Amino acid sequence: MMFFSTNSLHRRRSRLPSAAAGIHLLLFLSAVLLLASAVLADSISLSFPSFSQDNYGNFNFSHDAGGISLGALQITPDGTDNITFLHNKSGRVIFYRPFRLWEEVSGGRKRIASFNTSFEINVYRPRNSPVPGEGIAFLIAPDQGWPPTDSAGGFLGLTNATLDGQPSNRIVAVEFDNVKQSYDPAGDHVGLNINSVRSNVTAQLSPFGIEISPATAVNYSIWIDYDGADRMIRVHMAQQGKPKPGSPVMSAALDLGEHVNQNSYFGFAAATGTATYELNCVLAWNLTVEDLLPGKNRGSPTAWKIGAGAAAGAVSLAVATAAVWLLRKRTKKRERAAAAETGDEWELEGTLKNLPGMAREFEYAELRKATRNFDEKMKLGQGGFGVVYRGELLEEGKTVAVKRFSREEDMKSQDDFFKELAVINRLRHRNLVRLLGWCHNNGVLLLVYDYMPNGSLDHHLYVGCSAPDGDRPLLPWNRRRQILAGAASALHYLHNEYNECVVHRDIKSSNILLDADFNARLGDFGLAIVLDSGKTSYVDLDPAGIPGTVGYIAPECFHTSKATRESDVFAFGAVVLEVVAGRRPSSVRLPGFHFLVDWVWDLHREGKILDAVDQRLAGDYVVEEAGRLLLLGLACSHPLPGKRPRAADVIQMLSGELPAPEVPPMKPAFVWPAAVPGGGWLTSTSSIMTSSSERQQFNVSK
Structure with missing residues (x-):
């Protein structure tokens, strides 16, 4: 359970400029409400x-x-x-x-x-x-x-x-x-x-x-x-x-x-x-x-669970939307004023064309034809930054994926476009989706990638044998393990092997794509960012909100506004548990648990961790590997960032070169900061302290 101190919140606000203070407070409350909606839906x-x-x-x-x-x-x-x-x-x-x-x-x-x-x-x-x-x-x-x-x-x-x-x-x-x-x-x-x-x-x-x-x-x-x-x-x-x-x-x-x-x-x-x-x-x-909240539909347990989550979620969404709108309005005004004052506006095309080793520039007409004028039937998926279409380059006999960024009145989508292009253009790894080119025409922003014929990991995990067309088989154990190993290799490359540390910030199963041989390719770098040279451990998050997806976001990100290697590892841990259990990180549909990690940790505490393995596998998996992966997922999901393994260790644990990590039987708490009940009081009590070595021994095993 997370506790929030009103005193600490007040001190934090006092350090913010007055224009941003209200927005940060709205966003903070939004995050609290979003978390509250998750908790209230089932339990406290x-x-x-x-x-x-x-x-x-x-x-x-x-x-x-x-x-x-x-x-x-x-x-x-x-x-x-x-x-x-x-x-x-x-x-x-x-x-x-x-x-x-x-x-x-x-x-x-x-x-x-x-x-x-x-x-x-x-x-x-x-x-x-x-x-x-x-x-x-x-x-x-x-x-x-x-x-x-x-x-x-x-x-x-x-x-x-x-x-x-x-x-x-x-x-x-x-x-x-x-x-x-x-x-x-x-x-x-x-x-x-x-x-x-x-x-x-x-x-x-x-x-x-x-x-x-x-x-x-x-x-x-x-x-x-x-x-x-x-x-x-x-x-x-x-x-x-x-x-x-x-x-x-x-x-x-x-x-x-x-x-x-x-x-x-x-x-x-x-x-x-x-x-x-x-x-x-x-x-x-x-x-x-x-959680038995008053005023719920007592005739339908399911109804009161959904109602609580929906109400809190709606408030959270409204607060977040208002905050983002206010921030963008202020930011846009400042940027326009600065541009008018300096006369130095950013020109997108010139910047892109001057990037060293820049990928190919496509003609807009070529990509429009390849996607059949961006036909809905060609759509592969949609995310927070735009829509991805399948494209057929007929003259080259090649299938590609074309990402079309959302068009907005301000420069926000162009900023997102440039961020993704600037990062992924320089990355080269077998487990990353390869960038083929780009296009900017009359405000339309497009990126072209290798096409992944097997789609995204989440589609295989959750559609499985119940696919409407009945032609998508259940993802077998050996492929699940292979996919996790590939995704871990990509993460290690981003954090340690590239000449600059790249924090992905949006690792999740829908962003792990699968090629023709079911090799994992980590994609969607719309949130990725290179660590500043003066910051070897974190990047400041966009004040417009906490990027990512609920269930994959590390708890500290809601409070530190920092993205780190450790927060990437937390998201990867959520994916590991998701792949082994065949369940989404949130909305697990298990009584008493809103997040998958809490359910798995409870099973671990009871010595029944293998009960978390996807039942659809019907026992067709390697027991030792499954146990090791579940413990790895818990270790990566540790509430304290410093306790999570590094990407390099994750690779060795996946392969069995390192033993399974030691995981405490009970999930450690994330407390940020310690709660002081509103209007509460503390009873003053006397406590006799001793310096004797005997007294200090009683909970050494703790």
Whole structure:
């Protein structure tokens, strides 16, 4: 989940010229709305691979919670220097915003939201504490309020002797308890608690070889999956780094609609005892909740999903359109004023003809005849910069592809035309579409390329056996692997082998074309740009918007306004997952997931990553290769740019010369910047820090 700080946004705007500030704000809001439309269509997610001081605004720390230290949420006090300070404490850490968990439907029934959460804990036993206690719990609470008074010890920060068992508590928790009370089955157990610390369902952890707080610190991964339709909750637990087990440690029937408020909060609670104490630490946390928005068509789940995405998307489009129109109007006025003042207007033909090694200049009449006057029947495709037609050069007996740029009143399309021509004219690689020539006649801008008889990659992935004409077979595994290898080779050439680094900025399956032998040819350089000599790592993006296609755009591009090698690699990672899974990077049509990468990462977390392979292949693929490619796709899709592999490494991983990359089991978060809830506040908490080496060891494995 991405969090946006209103304070940071304000500071960013203050550095912009006043004329552009409003436009940048509109575009920023457009990007936010576009992302929001994707999230609102299915679910709401948050993800924290670790915690820092910047995350304080995301949580309410109450009572004895120890804040954030050593990359972890300290649910009870932190530190081991003052042991008596750890005795008899209780605390809660609650995410700042509520989630809608149920809604009324016809006939008095309730629709219950499903959710999945995974988190990592370390319940640390100090060396001078032979018996740890009391435990930690995942909590659904009615508000962000403090735990009740006298809720330490066995009450785990959930209830107290007066409130325990009262339906008005409106809490549900999954406890991980390591002290046996009279009502507990054993010391180390997991329990489902409804308004009480006396668990409705319990399960011992010793049969699974789990000791919550052993003498030698161990980090545990926990998965809690709740099915709102079946009213079932399942809990899995394993040592950190191991995949999600096939069998849960506990499963139970649970109707959240009966026990929690419609709008409830998620978080954690924990406690220590009078003679027993421990450090209750949450090291990482992911949460995805089915989005039940008010006002949707309750009679049609599909309708409310489409409606949310369409509404937010429409607002986003309107904002973006207004922003682009305003920027172009201002830019056009400035350019005209500058030209009138200097008398030095750009002459397109002269510039093109003076380019060294310039491709052939075609006559307009020749290309018009080749495309049958740009007949719709000759159209091969259409993109943001124009239309591509098939052309038959009869005198030469050659088929070509002719790209006709969109004509506009200003010089924008001529700028795009020159950018593409200037870049691709100098590029020579077997996996790039070859430029044959160009034409500029009375404002009509044309580029001529080699014709790719097998069209674009996306057409083969998604038309497949269901093509209306029935003559396009399913793309087999060996060709998929071959295509990815060719596209990676082209990317490596652009980034590293050409004498200047070229950032493509629009890598996607529809821009990977296929020749007669199904060799990949990367095309459409309308967004490509050469890095400035003074900038070896990035280029500034056009302020008129973030170029590219949703699902392929790296998350940092929405905030840094930079295009980099790393953002190209992110887009390539989306293509890798797309090719292996046979699914588009967005609009995956999988419940709870709007983006393909999130679904694949979830399967990886559960140790079922091969379930992502295109089912239409019916097992006709190389298992080792498929696993390696899926891990490569996740590595390239890492939310943090610096964690993505380089193009040169991608080639070696594709070929098997390098092993599959190491990918964390849970998708790391991209937080830009840390959220500060609007109108929110931070609870000031005291935290005891220690410099002892013993204290620093508890989450080294993290």
